[in-house]
Amino acid sequence: MARRRSRAEFERVALPHLDAAYNLAMWLMGHSQDAEDAVQDAYLRAYNAFDRFQGDHAAAWVLKIVRNTCLTSLKRNAGRGKVVSLDAAMSGSEAHRIVPFLRDKQALPDANLIVEQERNLVHDAIRRLPPDYREIVVLREFEDMTYQQIADITEVPIGTVMSRLSRARRALRELLSSGEDGGQRNEL
């Protein structure tokens, strides 16, 4: 039988994606404690399944497990009658956990108030998307996943990824442009 792959190897492969895992979990669970629990669960599952990991794209592999863990947890909570709010719980109290996301490591975004204000508007807008649109936006814009990877992670056809992404962006544009008039609900 194949030798079990080492813990060190797992840590090297999976731990670099902990921020990505936590970011996705935050957007799905809406609460930092729930997100942490889900990520911890997901990493345990990932470790147990590590022998089956083919080594092609570790981030997508980790994120798929995180997503499944989050959905399982949300369903379980819903079954218990516990109120699951994806939106309400993400309040300002999480602000201290937010660090600038740098796609381009050289280009530090200005940390002034105006930028902060824009950031919150963007977050608010993403939060108002339905979860199945929101996760695609997060995977594409924050985690830089390809359409194919997003299709694998969310288990929908690639055509659905494209149409949801396109609709979500149209909705976000509308939400962000009408932000100052109190924001109109956008029908997806």
Next chain:
Amino acid sequence: MNCDETLNLLDPLVDGELPDREQGAVRLHLDGCATCQHELRQIKELREMLRQAPRYAAPDSLLNNVREQIANVADRPALRPSWNRWVRPLGIKPIVTHAAAALVGAVFFYGAIQMFSAPATPTREIVAAHVRSLMDDRLTQVSSNDTHTVAPWFAGRIDFAPLVKDLSAEGFPLIGGRIDYLQDRKVAALVYQRRKHRINLFIFPDTGKQTEETVDRSYNGYNIVGWRDKNFAYWAISDLNLEELTAFSKLSVAM
């Protein structure tokens, strides 16, 4: 290519997901269409806004918790030798797996009989006490690695004086102690550590006629080793592997 077709391809274009041959057609249309150009600018603007938005970063505590959890699991023998991995490729028929399941069931049944016929020992109570102690930060009431701090702490709190040994040189540093409740009485609980694993050592007076042999067993992934001397019963429990827990029990017995 008309506007409708182009508009559908603008997102893939911006995302770098459009094959080269289609890119040419889209750019050709864009060159002569102000409406589609405007749409493209809007999509790019939105993308810039999204990319400036902050991302949630995992707190340090999460990294530590994840690593600790993996370390705990890794130290245990593999619980699930990937079954599907060798059953499926071999094309083993369901009948074979059923037979295997029956065999597993038989082994389980045998184990159950063994368990019930073994001398009555408070396995579940010990596990429950151990798990309780790991929850809610109530592991120790007196926290010290100094035996001369921990041992006197029990005086006046329980009606016996447990021997508190310093096993740090052997790789089992003392963490502290507390009073717990087992078998309808107050017992002393000493807490030791091996790497990341916590060991609870329960001690209580026992002059009964139970076996003097060391017994070991496992339950829900915890290993338990029990023994007694002429005055006391001892139960050590941990998620540590059995070999090291047995070594711990031997050190505790010695002297």
